[in-house]
Amino acid sequence: MESDTSKKVYFHQPCNLSFVKIKGNEALDLLDRLTTNDLSVIKPMEHIYTILTSPKGRMIDMLSVLRLDDYIVLGCSKNSLNAVLEWIDFYTFGEDIEIILDQKDYESSLVIFGDNTIELFNKTFDLDMSLLEGKSMYVAFNSLSAGRTKILIINKKFYHKNHYEIYSTHDNIQELVSYFAKTQNFDSILMNDNNFNDYRIINNIPAYPSEINEEYNPLEAGLKKYISFNKGCYVGQEVITRLESYEKVQNKLVLIKALKPLGPDITFEDTIIGKITSHSSDTYHSGAYKLAYMKKKFLNEKNEDFVIHNANDTNN
Amino acid sequence: MLNKPSAQRDQSGSLTITISQDAVKHIKEFGKVEGKNDTNLRVAVKGGGCSGLTYVLELADKAKENEKIITENGLELYVDKKSYIFLAGTTLEYQGGLNGKGFVFNNPNAKTTCGCGTSFSV
Numbered sequence: 001m002e003s004d005t006s007k008k009v010y011f012h013q014p015c016n017l018s019f020v021k022i023k024g025n026e027a028l029d030l031l032d033r034l035t036t037n038d039l040s041v042i043k044p045m046e047h048i049y050t051i052l053t054s055p056k057g058r059m060i061d062m063l064s065v066l067r068l069d070d071y072i073v074l075g076c077s078k079n080s081l082n083a084v085l086e087w088i089d090f091y092t093f094g095e096d097i098e099i100i101l102d103q104k105d106y107e108s109s110l111v112i113f114g115d116n117t118i119e120l121f122n123k124t125f126d127l128d129m130s131l132l133e134g135k136s137m138y139v140a141f142n143s144l145s146a147g148r149t150k151i152l153i154i155n156k157k158f159y160h161k162n163h164y165e166i167y168s169t170h171d172n173i174q175e176l177v178s179y180f181a182k183t184q185n186f187d188s189i190l191m192n193d194n195n196f197n198d199y200r201i202i203n204n205i206p207a208y209p210s211e212i213n214e215e216y217n218p219l220e221a222g223l224k225k226y227i228s229f230n231k232g233c234y235v236g237q238e239v240i241t242r243l244e245s246y247e248k249v250q251n252k253l254v255l256i257k258a259l260k261p262l263g264p265d266i267t268f269e270d271t272i273i274g275k276i277t278s279h280s281s282d283t284y285h286s287g288a289y290k291l292a293y294m295k296k297k298f299l300n301e302k303n304e305d306f307v308i309h310n311a312n313d314t315n316n
Numbered sequence: 317m318l319n320k321p322s323a324q325r326d327q328s329g330s331l332t333i334t335i336s337q338d339a340v341k342h343i344k345e346f347g348k349v350e351g352k353n354d355t356n357l358r359v360a361v362k363g364g365g366c367s368g369l370t371y372v373l374e375l376a377d378k379a380k381e382n383e384k385i386i387t388e389n390g391l392e393l394y395v396d397k398k399s400y401i402f403l404a405g406t407t408l409e410y411q412g413g414l415n416g417k418g419f420v421f422n423n424p425n426a427k428t429t430c431g432c433g434t435s436f437s438v
């Protein structure tokens with residue numbers, strides 16, 4: 001699999017995400033006070049990624065926040081949901097906020113990316129649409145099980161420059177997967193968990209819990225784009241701002257290609273200089289591609305065991 | 317992962333929030349500036365701030381439902397129950413003068429505070 005997706009449209013149905021609705025006049029403000037990005041600027045039908053951080057600036061999880069007219073759809077990893085809810089509950093002091101766990105409207109999502117994604121949407125839904133990053137729109141969909149219904153399409157631009165997601169019920173998503181697979185003139189490729197994991201690894205994209213966890217901060221993970229440095233205080237802000245201002249970020253998430261079998265720790269002259277966090281699957285270059293948090297000061301050391309692909313990338 | 321505070325007790329063994337006479341004086345003065353000759357004070361905590369929890373102070377006429385009322389030096393302090401868990405044992409003081417910080421929370425539950433002192437963690 002190559003990262004060039006210019007002639008194809010890729011699909012992935014993540015099974016490791018949870019979506020909850022959050023209602024209340026102070027819901028957005030509370031999330032803004034707890035996370036890295038500036039949520040105060042988003043309007044109804046807009047989406048933003050933000051990172052829930054501890055007071056030490058470490059990552060609890062990356063949150064997907066979609067603001068609709070009457071509530072927020074909050075997405076996070078299924079395995080971090082309890083921690084995220086516990087975090088929100090801990091910092092809630094009488095604010096007007098209600099979390100609805102058992103919601104069916106947006107219980108599932110479909111990741112779609114590739115250069116022809118918009119063309120596919122327009123053909124499928126008979127539209128002439130374009131969506132800027134962070135924008136979303138409702139689209140009518142004739143579901144076999146539920147009749148005429150509406151689904152949400154969101155431009156998220158995280159996994160790819162043309163990364164969109166559809167939010168709907170589980171049944172609708174299943175139908176859409178089948179429908180897209182049969183759409184003529186498009187090479188629709190459904191990626192299973194392994195394929196998708198390989199894709200994100202070779203594109204140096206962090207995921208929970210392998211890279212997004214309480215061992216590291218968002219600057220180390222290359223998620224600076226999702227930090228607002230002028231929004232004011234949030235939990236962990238002082239640490240993160242100091243790390244950035246004084247250039248004290250210790251590690252950097254990099255893509256490496258192993259030239260021989262590697263253990264979980266990467267060493268240099270008996271010193272641990274990095275930790276491998278993800279491996280590509282055995283069927284993709286025999287698992288040689290890996291993500292690793294490397295000590296920045298050792299990034300340019302010559303090493304016969306592996307090659308670093310993005311040591312000097314200035315993103316983080 | 318999240319630490320709940322272990323609230324401090326005063327010398328009599330009871331949990332309370334105290335406020336210094338100087339702080340009371342300044343609160344009464346702020347009340348007069350706002351046109352309230354007999355003001356009281358709401359003290360609370362809210363999520364946010366660099367260290368996770370931020371102090372909230374506001375002038376108030378009366379307690380809300382479910383708020384605890386603490387009378388100190390002729391001033392009523394109104395505290396909601398969840399904030400009280402994080403504030404029990406706190407002394408609210410006022411540091412005036414050129415180098416003063418204004419109202420200061422000496423909170424025994426706070427393990428760390430941020431640089432500006434307005435937020436804390438437990």
